[in-house]
Amino acid sequence: MATKAAEKVTAEGEKIEIDKSQLDSILAQQEEMKATIALLTKQTQRDAEKLEADDREKTEEKRLLQLVKKANEEAEELVEAHIDMGSLKSNKNLELNINGVQSIIPKGQTVTIPKKAKEIIDNAKEQQAIALGIQSKRAKEAEDAIAEERI
Structure with a gap:
């Protein structure tokens, strides 16, 4: 083939x-x-x-x-802060711990601290004010309930 x-x-x-x-x-x-x-x-x-x-x-x-x-650099920037003394029973210093770094800040004095520490202190004050507002509102509600004999 x-x-x-x-x-x-x-x-x-x-x-x-x-x-x-x-x-x-x-x-x-x-x-x-x-x-x-x-x-x-x-x-x-x-x-x-x-x-x-x-x-x-x-x-x-x-x-x-x-x-x-940039945020870390800004957080490390130094700013002035003043922490009120508070009551006589309160501690003379504010102890602050940020990521394992402890700082002791004297109360009643203007001091220079890192911006991140100031932000934490300011946030704590704001939260305390909110908590006191809620507490006052609940106390008023309780007083009103007692006055109206609901309790």
Whole structure:
């Protein structure tokens, strides 16, 4: 049984003959190469997208780190503060612990302290005022209930 031969023209214009089985093999290899190229292209695109995502993440991390550094620098900035003496029974000093760093601040004096310590003291005063307001409101409600003989 004779195999059919295919004619092919080379770049120089020369004709060559190859068997059909050889041509089929070459065409199959070409298809495999196309599939491999497509797969490598997809992988390259995924890698490029991952690199872009990583770059965006690193950029965001750098931005957040700068914000944290700036906030820390501002928190370490020194400000003046005055803490009222309070009652005679209260301690003469205010003890403050921030992230394991303990500070003792004298009451009744104007002192220079880190801004973060001042913020904590101010927040504590605000919370105390809110608590006293709630306590006063509840005491008034109790007095009214007693006066109206609901209790």
